[in-house]
Amino acid sequence: IFVTFTLMGIPGLESQHLWLSVPFFSMFLTILIGNGSILFLVATEPTLHSQMYLLLALLMVADLISTLAMVPKLLCLFWFNDGDIAANACFTQMFFIHGSSVTRSALLVSMAFNRFVAICEPLRYNIILSHSLIGRLGLLALAKGVILVLPMPLLLQSLTFCHMAIPHTYCDHMAVVKMACNHTRPNYIYGLFVILLVVGLDLLLIGFSYVLILQAVVRLSSRDATCKALNTCSAHLFVILATYVPALFSSITHRIGHNIPPHTHVLLANLYLLLPSMLNPIIYGIKMKEIRGKVTKCLCRGIAQNVSPSNKPASK
Template sequence: MTASNSSILRPEIFILVGIPGLQPWYPWISIPFTIVYLVALVGNFLILLIIRIEQSLHEPMYFFLCMLAAVDLVLCTAALPKMLAIFWFGINTIIFECCFIQMTFVHIFTVLETSVLVLMAYDRYVAICKPLYYSTILTKSFIVKLVLLCLVRAVVLFIPQFLLASRLPFCSSVIPYCFCDYSTLLKLACGDTTVNSIYSLIAALLVTGVDITFIIFSYAMILRAVQRLRSLEARRKAINTCVPHLYVILYFYTAVPFSILVNRFSKSLAAEFHTLVASSYILIPPALNPLVYGLRTKEIRQGFSKLVKRGKISS
């Protein structure tokens, strides 16, 4: 590290503590982390493969599901390999630039995840409330525009805060987490981080607030449309197409805000609890999402069965 003066340091590397106080248990802790990572990898790759092969699934709903699977793969891979390197081999250092790259991927793809959930809610709204116009509204060109808008939003909102943070002087290079987290990194800075903190909080609240509002509005309209259906069977089918999405929304929009609030405002909780909570929205949704859609979506189950049968025939 090179010192800019006697008290302010510019670290070349950061040291990731991992889970403070639980170092002797790392071999055992690594087992559930490894299982979760493997489930996320296998589950999301299967979702992508099934939808790619099955022609009947080449619809907007499943395109958005593919997006969710791809985002989940990047999100968990941005953090999990480094976590496992800490647990297995004790490799707990990370280069300054790599720390910011990891942090950028984690935050941007978290925003992309919530964006995809919004797109999926919009897809269900159009499918149930405006079924006759579904194919004319959700055209390929319109979907591409929506995806690009989501990507631009994530980049425009969050890249500036990382550039600002990268120029801060740091008094410590020890991060008490398994991965590089923005709010934790700010606590290591020596300079005034008021602007950084306010900007990041406003950006996070703006994203979650707008997205949750849109999702609630979409499902309020869906429920109103479902209530107007005369057939109980039609109501059941309409609701069943939304159930997997509602499960995913419920967990994601509980885990992420809770993690943000715990990390920012709670000083009385144990450090290991902070770390586990912060890791939860990176670990659990990527593993949970393919399981939810695989078990609750009939078309995905059928596609998986066909995939297995084709494998048996070819063997």
Template sequence: MSESNTTDFTNPSTFILLGVPGLETAHVWISIPYSTMYTVAILGNFSILLIVKREPSLHEPMYYFLCMLAVIDLALSTSTLPKMLSIFWFNSREIDFSACLTQMFFIHSFALMESGIFVAMAYDRYVAICHPLRHSTILTNYVVAKFGLAAVLRGSMIVMPYSLLARQWPYCRTSIPHLYCEHMAVVKLACADIRLSSYYSLSALLFVFGLDVIFISVSYTHILRAIFSLSTMDARLKTFGTCSSHLGAILTFYIPCYFSAFAYRFGSDIPLHVHVLIASVYLLMPPMLNPIIYGVRTRQIRERLLWLFTR
């Protein structure tokens, strides 16, 4: 009898996503801001892609990286929100075991890819401000493509062990107190020592995101030194304005990301529904805000967007 139960628990056919624990009666109301954010993210990122594709003057490294960011944001939000809405609207909580691990892989790999693109964008701003005469020769289309490919490969290879390790654990529970298959929320259901999964995911987070933040900080240290060396305040403000949208996008991505990652391990005093809401919004907020930030702060995109709407 125990062997049969162990076999069943080792390979559960489905998991149950509980949604927002303690706020089940408010699921319909919670779905309103979530669906609104997703709609804005879809419209905004598709608008960015359309504008850059149709405007030859925007065929530059900065906008190529912005298009990569838009594609990743679309994939990141789409990998989670349809299932969230099915939970909110239809109480459809079941998710296949393999589908859950696949969703886990896509969520975390896209997050790492987005971090890699932010590093590439920081490097682009560094070259544009500190070495403007060499910008076109350093950041060729070939180099931009290599940056994008490196971000994709790095994110996929680092996150692959998440799913491989999660697949091998024996599970004695199948109810996930979350809106999607977040890595730690899934492996905590295992009736085994999951320290390997926990240590690996935490090490990957600290190493990859920490290294990316260091690279971005070094780039902006050089950028700020170049800006403060300019002679007039107007020139400083104008030059810094070309970086402000990138800095805003970085803050909206890394702050909730770090909060979500550390709260599962060290935030035992945080109410579970608060953590679930913030961890879910973290996947929707950057895809929604990035097009708005770049659309408002980037004159070429703003003018082209207004032209499309007025037309």
């Protein structure tokens, strides 16, 4: 398609783009450093090659892909007023952003299953959740993202576009669909289908896992064992809230919140993509003592190397 769209940024706040770039750039750096650090730790520390940390590493990869697909173009728009994007590049960006979001959701389901097995079947944990199964779960999450999201740009290629200026900071599916001037009902229906299948089904599976976990926890004999079991789930629960609450709110307001200002829609759409990616490494870094221990060890090693005397006293 020989069409060039123009991303307009945040409607009504165009004059504030330069100032708005500061928090977005800060989030971008936080995501790169936080997710990159955890990926480095999991890759280099043999003690972190357990099933939970491998799933966490896959989650960090999905977060980095969505961030790298979205933020560089957003910063070009905010800093240099360069919002032009070719149609094929726009559809590619859409595929990577939405595809990584679907993959992230599938990985959260896998992590809920991991917590279920760890608490309800602790003696068979390594048998049930082998490393090969973790690899298959990762491939399944990736396949889900590709299969569900690929029809979105393919359906868009059959449309004729009457408007080239997209009032958004990235090529969101619904924002691009609204630029078309012919029949877009299939696009709307398929977009809603993906949301219901991903958010609805994944939340249902996660909720079912935690119902079984709670049933197992209440049967534990000691209070300490109950607190320990619940504490192992706390990081995952925080990540679920950070992922699904902004996504649901953004999706609902995008479809039925006609009285909500356009800049609120766009800010929410950016928030639900960037907020989980920024908070995930922070939450897991705080809640998981293995990661805290490795980070502390690396920091102490770096400090010791910096303060160590560079020159030995000369021998007489």
